[in-house]
Amino acid sequence: MATTDQGMATVGAGTSPRKRSSREWIPFAYLAPALAVMLVMTFYPMVFQVWMSFTDYGVIKAEGKQTLNPIGPNGEPPANYREPQYVGFDNYLKIFTSEAQFVAQIGSNFNFVRQVIFNLWWTFSNVIFHVGLGILIAVLLNVEGLFGRKIYRAIYILPMVLPNIVIATVWRNMFDDQYGAINQGLAMIFAPFGLPDGTFNIRWFNQIQDPIPGIPLPLSYYAMLIANIWLGWPFMTIVATGALQSIPKDMYEAASIDGATGLDQFWKITLPLLRPAMVPAAMVGMVTTFNLFHVVFFMSGGGPLGRTEILVTQAYKLINSFQLYGMAAAFSVMIALILAPIFLITNRISRATESYDV
DSSP states (O other): OHHHHHHHHHHHHHSOHHHHHHHHTHHHHHHHHHHHHHIIIIIHHHHHHHHHHTBOOSEETTTTEESSOOOOTTSSOOTTBOOOOBOTTHHHHHHHHTOHHHHHHHTSOOOHHHHHHHHHHHHHHHHHHHHHHHHHHHHHHTSTTOTTHHHHHHHTTHHHHSOHHHHHHHHHHHTOTTTOHHHHHHHHHTGGGTOOTTTTOOOTTTOOSOSSTTOOOOHHHHHHHHHHHHHHHHHHHHHHHHHHHTSOHHHHHHHHHTTOOHHHHIIIIIHHHHHHHHHHHHHHHHHHHHTOHHHIIIIITTOSTTTTOOHHHHHHHHHHTTOOHHHHHHHHHHHHHHHHHHHHHHHHHHTTTOOOOO
């Protein structure tokens, strides 16, 4: 062994500095193609978006100008083109203060603080249900001897493989006030009670009055919550199922010998050992739900009166309806600034990045 080590040391010592230097560059050569793609597809758009947020990039209707297309049909700048101007933090201030002129310009019931509060509540309320149901269903399907367990696990993946726009459209139709399956199902269930016709023509997305007094959430929020719970729990169940397979069975056997009940085993063995897998999954769920465009846009459209609007759908409308690219870019930057501390605080509280021994 000593002779081998000495030989290797001799070979290493005999390698020229030029060869060692060339070998050090080999990992960077392998990383270069991926880095080039990331620079073009990720980093450049991010930097450009931050730059846009400090300009009036877009269509300036008050001046009859636009900053989007500098090249006309003849190759010259069109008459209505001007270069985007630097406006500093003006876009951010207009958004944060819900400036009256800006609100009148987009013609909506926009209030930034209310929108952020709703966006956060929408995120946390959904993720709590996703994680809770995901763990519960994973534990139930992990019971030994359960008939059809593999079939159940195959079925609950369906919400994850269906296109998002299809899911949102189907749920939107299910909550239709006249022909939706939800209202018709409620009418069938309560038909024996002799309720008058039209009792369950519930206007899920148009009702302005809050269904629960004292809780300022419209009925459309609850409709979207039901749809998104159906959409989100399968991912958490998959993560929890994978984590359950790694828990040694002898831990449960030892706990049973010591007299621990099934509930004790769940709280003191299953849940702590699921935590390393579920915390990162919950963080992914938070980011996904915070920016969950398709459910909000295609189900409620942000209504009624903009009360279920979230930041990402508002940013989309600023681009699609008003061509205010600079304002939408500022919205996107603010979304990132809101998500970053949430992630760091959640990570700190849960200590997800700390390793520990079981």
